[in-house]
Amino acid sequence: MKTPHWLVTALATAALLAGCSSMPSSAELDAKANQAIKSSFRDQGIAKTDRLNQDLGQSACSSDKPPSDAVADKIMAEALASVKLPANGQYLGDWKAGERLAQDGRGMTWTDASTDPKANGGNCYNCHQIDKKEISYGTIGPSLWNYGKNRGINDLSSPAFAPIAQYTWVKLWNAKAFAACSNMPRFGYKGLLNEQQLRDIMALLLDPKSPVNQ
Amino acid sequence: MHTRREMLARSAKVAGLLAAAGFLPMSALAAWPQAAFDAKNMADAVKALGGTSAPAESKDVTITGPDIAENGAVVPVGVATTLPGVKRLLLLVEKNPSVLAAVFDVTDSVEANLNTRVKMGQSSNVFAVAMMNDGKVLYASKEIKVTLGGCGG
Amino acid sequence: MADPMRIRAQAAGDKVTVRVLMSHEMETGQRKDSAGKVIPAWFIQEVTATHNGKPVLTAEWGPSVAKNPFLQFVIKGGKAGDKVAITWVDNKGDKRTDEATVS
Amino acid sequence: MRTQTLIGLAVLALCAGAQAQKSTADGIAEYRKMLEDGNPADLFEAKGEALWKQKRGPKNASLEQCDLGLGPGVVKGAFVALPRYFPDTQKVQDLETRLVSCMVMLQGFDGAEIAKTPFGRGEMANVTALATWVAAESRGMRFNLPQGNVAERESYEIGKRAFYFRGGTHDFSCASCHGESGKRIRLQDLPDLTKNPGDGIGFAAWPAYRVSNGQMWSMQLRLNDCFRQQRFPYPGFGSEVTIALATYMGVNAKGAESIAPSIKR
Numbered sequence: 097m098k099t100p101h102w103l104v105t106a107l108a109t110a111a112l113l114a115g116c117s118s119m120p121s122s123a124e125l126d127a128k129a130n131q132a133i134k135s136s137f138r139d140q141g142i143a144k145t146d147r148l149n150q151d152l153g154q155s156a157c158s159s160d161k162p163p164s165d166a167v168a169d170k171i172m173a174e175a176l177a178s179v180k181l182p183a184n185g186q187y188l189g190d191w192k193a194g195e196r197l198a199q200d201g202r203g204m205t206w207t208d209a210s211t212d213p214k215a216n217g218g219n220c221y222n223c224h225q226i227d228k229k230e231i232s233y234g235t236i237g238p239s240l241w242n243y244g245k246n247r248g249i250n251d252l253s254s255p256a257f258a259p260i261a262q263y264t265w266v267k268l269w270n271a272k273a274f275a276a277c278s279n280m281p282r283f284g285y286k287g288l289l290n291e292q293q294l295r296d297i298m299a300l301l302l303d304p305k306s307p308v309n310q
Numbered sequence: 311m312h313t314r315r316e317m318l319a320r321s322a323k324v325a326g327l328l329a330a331a332g333f334l335p336m337s338a339l340a341a342w343p344q345a346a347f348d349a350k351n352m353a354d355a356v357k358a359l360g361g362t363s364a365p366a367e368s369k370d371v372t373i374t375g376p377d378i379a380e381n382g383a384v385v386p387v388g389v390a391t392t393l394p395g396v397k398r399l400l401l402l403v404e405k406n407p408s409v410l411a412a413v414f415d416v417t418d419s420v421e422a423n424l425n426t427r428v429k430m431g432q433s434s435n436v437f438a439v440a441m442m443n444d445g446k447v448l449y450a451s452k453e454i455k456v457t458l459g460g461c462g463g
Numbered sequence: 464m465a466d467p468m469r470i471r472a473q474a475a476g477d478k479v480t481v482r483v484l485m486s487h488e489m490e491t492g493q494r495k496d497s498a499g500k501v502i503p504a505w506f507i508q509e510v511t512a513t514h515n516g517k518p519v520l521t522a523e524w525g526p527s528v529a530k531n532p533f534l535q536f537v538i539k540g541g542k543a544g545d546k547v548a549i550t551w552v553d554n555k556g557d558k559r560t561d562e563a564t565v566s
Numbered sequence: 567m568r569t570q571t572l573i574g575l576a577v578l579a580l581c582a583g584a585q586a587q588k589s590t591a592d593g594i595a596e597y598r599k600m601l602e603d604g605n606p607a608d609l610f611e612a613k614g615e616a617l618w619k620q621k622r623g624p625k626n627a628s629l630e631q632c633d634l635g636l637g638p639g640v641v642k643g644a645f646v647a648l649p650r651y652f653p654d655t656q657k658v659q660d661l662e663t664r665l666v667s668c669m670v671m672l673q674g675f676d677g678a679e680i681a682k683t684p685f686g687r688g689e690m691a692n693v694t695a696l697a698t699w700v701a702a703e704s705r706g707m708r709f710n711l712p713q714g715n716v717a718e719r720e721s722y723e724i725g726k727r728a729f730y731f732r733g734g735t736h737d738f739s740c741a742s743c744h745g746e747s748g749k750r751i752r753l754q755d756l757p758d759l760t761k762n763p764g765d766g767i768g769f770a771a772w773p774a775y776r777v778s779n780g781q782m783w784s785m786q787l788r789l790n791d792c793f794r795q796q797r798f799p800y801p802g803f804g805s806e807v808t809i810a811l812a813t814y815m816g817v818n819a820k821g822a823e824s825i826a827p828s829i830k831r
Contacts, residue, residue, distance in 0.1 A: 119719055128720065129727035129810075136805035143799045147734045154732040158739065160760070199458070204735045204797045211735075219736075221458070222751050231378075231590045232457040234751040236743065281736040288735060342508045342554075347525040376600055378593030380753060380831045384529040384777040386600040403527060407493055411527040418539075419519040420512075421478075425535040427601075429491070429527045455593070457753055469608045486609045488780075530780030531606035 143206035157277035168276035175272035178285050179265070187261040187298050188252075191308075194218075194300030197293055198226055204288065213290040218283070218297055226300065227307045236279060244302040245309040252304070261302060268294050347410050352402050352437050352449065355410040359398065361447045365439060368448035373438035374425070375454050382430040382456035389414070389438035390423035391448070398441040399424055405434035430456050470563035472538075472547045479541030479565050481512070483534045483549050491526040507532060507551045514538050515546050541565055594753055598829075607698060607775040607827035610782040614699025617692050623673025632668035634661070634700065635712075645704035646824050649813045651715040658721040660812045661697050662786050663804035669693075681803045685787045690803075694784045698773045701826040709770060709819045718813065725814025728807045729759070734797035740811070742796075744768075754831060759815050766825030769815040774830040782827070785812055 120128065137145050153171045156163035163171070200217020202208060208215060220226055223236035226243075243264075248256040266273050269284030283289045289297070300306050349355035356365055374388035389399045399414040399422060411428045422440070430436075433456045439449040466486035473480050485507065492504025504526055512520040520536055538547070548562040618629045618641075634644035635652065649660040655667055670677040675689060683690040713719050732739040743751060744759040757768035773784045783791075789808050793801050801808055 119716060119723070125720065125723045126727065129724045129731075132724050132806040132810060133728060133731060136801050136807035137793075137799040138802060140800035143734075143794075143797065145799045147797065147799055150731075150733055154737055157737075158730050158732045159727075160730060160741070160745075205794045206800055207794065231455075232752045234749070236746075236749050236751065236756075279742050281738075286735050286737075342523055346523075376593055376597035378590060378597060380594050380597050381777045383780065384601065386533075386597070388535075406527045407491075408525045408527055410525055412525065413523040414536075415521040415523075417519050419514060419517070421537040421539060423537055424522075425533075427529040427533045429489075429529050457594075466609060466613055469612060482604050484604055484606055484609055486606075531609060531775075533604040533606070535604070 140206035142204070142208060142211050153272050153276065153282075162277060171272055171276040172274065175270040175276075175282070175285070176266065179269045179273060180284065180291075181262070181265060182291055182295060187265060187295065188303055189292055189295030189299045191296070191299040191303045191306035193293075194296035194298070194306070195227065197289070197297055198300055199230070211287075213287060213293060216288055216293075218289060218293070219281070220297065223279070229307065240301060241308060243308055244304065244306070249302055249309070250304055257302070261298065264298060264301060265294070268297060343413065346413070347408050349409055351409060352404075352439065355400070355402060356439065356441065356447050359400070359413065359441065361441055362445050363447050365447040365449045368440075368450065371438055371440045371448045371450040373436060373450045373452045375436055375452055377453075378455045378457060379430060380457060382432065384427050385430050385436075385454060385456070386425065386427050387411075387436055387438075387454075388423070388425035389440070390421075391440045393422075393440065393442065393448075395443040396422040396440050397443050400437070400439040400441070401426065401428060402437040402439065403428055403430055403434050404437065405432055406430065430454065432456055465557060465559045468549060468551075468559065468561040470547060470549055470561055472541075472545075472563050472565040474541060474543045474545075474565050477540050477542070479514075479538040479545065479547070481534075481536055481538060481547055481549075481563075483532075485510075485532045485534075485549075485551055485559075487530070487532060487551070487553065489526065489528055489530045489532060493526075505553065505555060507553045509552045510534060511550045512536065513546075513548045513550075514541060516548075590753070601777065601829050605775055605827070605829040606780070607702075607773070607782060607829060610695045610698040610773075610775070611702045611827060612699075614695035614697070614702075617696050618699060623669065623675045625672065625674035627672045627674075629665075629668050629672060629696070631672060632665070634664055634668075641700055641703045643704055643707055645701045645826070646707045646709045647711055649718075649721065649809055649816060650712050651717045658717050658809055658813060660785065660804070660809050661700060662693055662784055663809065665693050665696050665700070666804070685784075685790070686781060694773065694782050694787070697784045698782055698827045701773055701824065704824050705826065707824055709816055709822050709824065711813065711816045711820070713817060721810045721813040722817050724806070725810035725812070728811055729814055736797045738796040738798075740792065740796075760818060762819050762822050765823035766828065767822070769812075769819040770822040770824045771826060771828040771830070773826055774828040777829065777831055783830075 133148060137148060139145055156167050156171060197218040198220035201219045201222055203216030204211065221230055221233045223234040225233040225239040225241050228241050247260045248254060249260060270282045271278035271280035272282060281288055284294060300308055343359055346355045346358035349358050352365055370391055370393045372390045375386060379385040387401055389401050396416055399416060401412045402409050403411055412426055414424050416422055435451045435453050437449050437451045439447060441447050469484040471482045487507050488505055490502055490505040494502045496502055506526045507524050510522040511518060519538055543565050545565040546562055547565060548560060550558060550560040552558040621628050631638045634641060635647055635650045636644050645661060649658050651658050666677050666680050669675040680689045729740040743756050747758040749756045757763035759768050772788050773782060776783050786803055786808060789811060790801055
């Protein structure tokens with residue numbers, strides 16, 4: 097984006113006229129904010145200050161305005177390329193284990209002992225309705241009730257299954273593949289859940305036997 | 311000089327002896343009723359508190375509490391009855407490790423209407439019990455759902 | 464020493480509604496600390512209330528009464544200016560008494 | 567006949583569904599209402615008031631001459647105008663860091679030592695109790711933070727940037743949960759903190775008694791635990807980001823009525 101020279105001059109003059117009480121420029125404030133963030137945190141347990149080093153997907157989504165289309169496209173392309181599909185094309189695990197993971201909001205905080213995915217939950221109900229029997233669900237993400245059923249998966253041999261399963265796996269692995277600034281954690285990419293855990297959550301969403309699809 | 315703990319232990323023993331001899335006065339309950347708090351269900355708790363008849367459900371006993379508790383750590387509950395001749399009111403949580411939560415020995419100077427807050431480990435029936443002077447044991451129950459909280463909860 | 468209670472006693476007609484908050488951990492004895500050691504039970508076992516010095520209510524509590532306990536009851540035949548005193552005793556033998564004037 | 571019964575049952579089931587939906591929200595509202603009368607925050611408020619008046623510390627002085635921004639000893643109204651800039655410390659300070667400054671200047675306490683103390687322990691527990699009482703003295707008043715000073719405006723701008731800063735293992739920022747209206751996490755409503763979320767909501771509700779752990783939570787602890795749940799590293803007590811976020815939320819809450827200290831899940 098180009099700013100006309102006359103505007104820059106006018107703004108600079110206005111700033112000068114405002115004198116000592118003038119505010120720093122937006123760029124200066126950005127620098128000050130970054131400095132403040134650096135100096136305000138310290139390591140605690142497994143939560144180290146390197147968690148503040150942003151990748152593009154984080155830094156470009158750190159304001160009240162979305163990134164440019166070009167940047168968003170780059171984030172999505174990189175996210176898509178990062179996805180590891182499951183070994184042997186085995187997408188589904190055990191929906192009961194998936195439900196337990198969906199209920200579990202633990203993991204990766206400074207009060208947690210280990211960064212091993214086995215110590216982590218999926219946090220799903222914090223943001224999504226999933227099994228209708230659970231009344232304590234969040235609304236930051238869409239309802240996932242009847243997730244598989246609504247997408248035409250009545251049995252696992254249905255032709256709808258393969259593309260939906262792949263889409264869902266990618267979404268769970270790295271949600272930025274479909275929305276650059278998605279609110280959803282990148283469960284596979286960031287090592288929050290392992291392959292088996294992802295399969296279990298996949299089963300909760302897609303298995304026709306899962307209570308989610310009744 | 312006796313410590314309070316020794317005194318309590320002693321008065322418990324004395325109360326036990328008195329009870330065995332059939333001389334249990336009201337004030338003997340100054341010692342904490344350990345057996346009642348160890349009980350695993352309502353009937354046993356009532357028995358441990360000297361109740362002689364089986365608890366019967368009654369519309370004359372009221373239990374108050376929310377249908378849903380946002381957090382099980384603090385659940386407001388109340389027990390009340392309009393019947394005259396109440397000796398003791400109890401609050402119990404069916405699925406807690408210690409079922410009995412509170413015992414209130416009421417006098418004529420207070421209304422048979424008490425409110426407190428209990429902990430609940432999970433969704434459970436909560437019982438309000440009125441032990442009457444005539445030996446009747448009446449109760450009301452209510453299911454209270456305990457929900458899971460956000461984030462790590 | 465335990466922190467003071469908050470006692471509110473309000474008269475309406477010839478009845479006095481008493482609301483008490485007590486400062487107490489009410490530890491169940493069922494929880495473990497971060498090192499896996501059981502945190503010993505520590506809870507109020509007995510609460511007594513007096514109205515102008517006369518005992519009106521005794522309560523025995525177990526560990527499932529909530530932390531920083533709340534108790535509400537109604538005294539018959541009370542009026543503004545009366546004294547209501549509450550005493551609690553916990554399983555370690557600690558005790559505390561506080562008094563309030565009915566308003 | 568059979569069909570009719572089935573339809574009847576289906577309608578019943580639908581109604582039950584609708585009722586269950588309604589009763590969840592109603593049930594929670596009823597629960598919260600029941601807890602309002604007899605908020606254990608009262609216990610901390612009373613303790614805070616006693617601490618304010620009590621002669622303590624190496625200098626054996628009370629805090630009664632503490633300047634919370636409206637002049638020495640003025641408590642009423644101070645809470646709804648914090649954080650603000652203080653010439654004597656040349657810093658923008660929130661309620662808690664200001665209380666620590668007063669404990670240092672008037673009572674001779676070691677401020678760095680207090681800042682290092684975990685929440686709920688020692689002098690930090692006293693700071694929380696004091697903050698609870700000071701906040702309570704402004705109950706019913708409306709937030710109106712001063713923004714006349716450059717440092718105050720800068721604090722707001724830094725706070726805004728920190729609010730949207732994404733990081734950590736889960737890519738969360740404050741805005742992930744608090745950047746939109748009408749959302750909830752599990753059953754808890756999430757205030758939109760980018761604007762005035764309404765009377766007694768968000769910034770206007772803390773300090774608050776937390777039912778889940780039976781603790782009194784100040785705004786510093788509230789922010790600390792937000793960052794923990796965000797999977798961020800540990801924010802220092804009174805660190806620049808925490809003050810800036812408080813300024814951002816406080817200025818956004820302009821006009822909101824304070825109900826602090828409140829009671830929360």
